[in-house]
Amino acid sequence: MTSNPVLVSKCSLHRWLPPGCRRAGAVIGRSLMTVYFSANQPQIVKLQPAHRAGINTRLFAPARNHRGNRRACRRRARTIAMARLVMKFGGTSVADIDRIRNVARHVKREVDAGHDVAVVVSAMAGTTDRLVAWCAAALQKRHIFDAREYDAVVATGEQVTAGLLAITLQDMDINARSWQGWQLPILTSNVHASARILDINGAEIIKRFGERKEVAVIAGFQGLHKETGRITTLGRGGSDTSAVAVAAAIRADRCDIYTDVDGVYTSDPRVVPHAHRLEKIAFEEMLELASLGAKVMQVRSIELGMVHNVRIFVRSSFDRPEDIDPHGSPPGTLICDEEEIVEQQVVTGIAFSRDEAQISIRQVQDKPGVAAAIFGPLAEASINVDMIVQNVSADGKTTDLTFTVPSGDYQRALDVVGKAKQTIGYARLDGAADVAKISVIGIGMRSHAGVAAQAFRALAERAINIRAITTSEIKFSLLIDAAFTELAVRTLHSLYGLDQAKP
Numbered sequence: 001m002t003s004n005p006v007l008v009s010k011c012s013l014h015r016w017l018p019p020g021c022r023r024a025g026a027v028i029g030r031s032l033m034t035v036y037f038s039a040n041q042p043q044i045v046k047l048q049p050a051h052r053a054g055i056n057t058r059l060f061a062p063a064r065n066h067r068g069n070r071r072a073c074r075r076r077a078r079t080i081a082m083a084r085l086v087m088k089f090g091g092t093s094v095a096d097i098d099r100i101r102n103v104a105r106h107v108k109r110e111v112d113a114g115h116d117v118a119v120v121v122s123a124m125a126g127t128t129d130r131l132v133a134w135c136a137a138a139l140q141k142r143h144i145f146d147a148r149e150y151d152a153v154v155a156t157g158e159q160v161t162a163g164l165l166a167i168t169l170q171d172m173d174i175n176a177r178s179w180q181g182w183q184l185p186i187l188t189s190n191v192h193a194s195a196r197i198l199d200i201n202g203a204e205i206i207k208r209f210g211e212r213k214e215v216a217v218i219a220g221f222q223g224l225h226k227e228t229g230r231i232t233t234l235g236r237g238g239s240d241t242s243a244v245a246v247a248a249a250i251r252a253d254r255c256d257i258y259t260d261v262d263g264v265y266t267s268d269p270r271v272v273p274h275a276h277r278l279e280k281i282a283f284e285e286m287l288e289l290a291s292l293g294a295k296v297m298q299v300r301s302i303e304l305g306m307v308h309n310v311r312i313f314v315r316s317s318f319d320r321p322e323d324i325d326p327h328g329s330p331p332g333t334l335i336c337d338e339e340e341i342v343e344q345q346v347v348t349g350i351a352f353s354r355d356e357a358q359i360s361i362r363q364v365q366d367k368p369g370v371a372a373a374i375f376g377p378l379a380e381a382s383i384n385v386d387m388i389v390q391n392v393s394a395d396g397k398t399t400d401l402t403f404t405v406p407s408g409d410y411q412r413a414l415d416v417v418g419k420a421k422q423t424i425g426y427a428r429l430d431g432a433a434d435v436a437k438i439s440v441i442g443i444g445m446r447s448h449a450g451v452a453a454q455a456f457r458a459l460a461e462r463a464i465n466i467r468a469i470t471t472s473e474i475k476f477s478l479l480i481d482a483a484f485t486e487l488a489v490r491t492l493h494s495l496y497g498l499d500q501a502k503p
């Protein structure tokens, strides 16, 4: 066919070639090459830089190209380069040994396809809850435990899963090694129980990819504070953040978040049966969804993904591993830059949170310095205040001020404001812990007026009272009675046309 033949043996590239096709893409050394095969033999006869031959290097080829030509797309999907992947598996995906074996088969599929793989695992379902409960049960005299010891306890859940998955992979003849946070190391701040990742050394993992094609199985959720040498944890749901941080550290082509749903939905599918999966969602929208209650991804993982430009793909671990084409387009949701989303809806999703509590300060003096007198002590007590509503007083003397705090901090917040009564000057303190915050999110709101007004009308028709409202450029949140949460979410979901499944 051509000069300068290079024989690279019967490598796995051959499998990528559809019948009658004689060309494929591959990474050889560090460069992406087009590989030409001679007519009858599975041996490579020519290498040429891929870009000249127009080889597509996308990790997931679209199901159809713009002309709806499925075959062309399928052909393109097969010409995908070997990639460096992070695969993260959440608690339900590793709940028992059978599921861990299932996870190992997912990993095997990607390894067999030629990809370099780092796996990040959570603790087996229910384990972290149990460990947290043990910490609380261990206290008899004190009310708060030492967060350093809490971390020492709760970090163990992920250690077990990482070891078990490494054993299972080895049992399938896959070269694998487990890594705890302190071993890599994953360096964090020393805010125990809610530490931030500062740095990850991915060099050893990358070295082992090259030298022995070794799969790294990393315990999520945990890290090390370098100066004290103590184990830290990243806050509940923190394995998502470990995964995205590892992906950034090893410069992965993609970070796959395998979970018990097959992607990010327009709302929690457990509450809204008509919710549908989003093909793509912008980082900014996902950040809002996650921080306003959609627990499918930890908030910090999205922040990290945004900063380091990690392509995050949320997908199901419950699909049969062998039915998935590692070079195909599996169902899932890609979290990506806004520019990549062609058809932007006005409203993308609806989140809700029942972890809210409302505090109203009645007849507070309407004079400079009062807000500081209220929110200063709350900040000092590390209580996060979310929504704040203050009326303009009619008589210029007193007014009502309402704000929300996380329900876990409700009692503490009442105590703090109660103690500052003299300084603040108010008549009465009212509170409610049975409230919920419903949030409507969409980048399209930037350019559409009247989106929130539609919601007020729809909720009024259902006799749902709105206690407080906050808005920002791409979302608005409404505080309502918790008893109406599901009704309100479903009402707004259909109001904004999210009920129809996309074709």
Ligand code: ADP
Pocket: 089, 090, 091, 092, 093, 122, 237, 258, 259, 260, 261, 263, 264, 265, 266, 267, 268, 269, 270, 289, 293, 294, 295, 296, 297, 349
């Ligand atoms: P994992 O254990 O894999 O980390 P999580 O339980 O943390 O999984 O997150 C997955 C869950 O998030 C789903 O089972 C689903 O009920 C919930 N969830 C909430 N909002 C959404 C949403 N908008 N899209 C998808 N899942 C959501």
Ligand code: ASP
Pocket: 090, 091, 122, 123, 128, 129, 157, 220, 221, 235, 236, 237, 238, 239, 240
């Ligand atoms: N195991 C931890 C938790 O349950 C971290 C995680 O699963 O992401 O919160």
Ligand code: MG
Pocket: 090, 237, 240, 295, 296, 297, 298
């Ligand atoms: Mg999670």
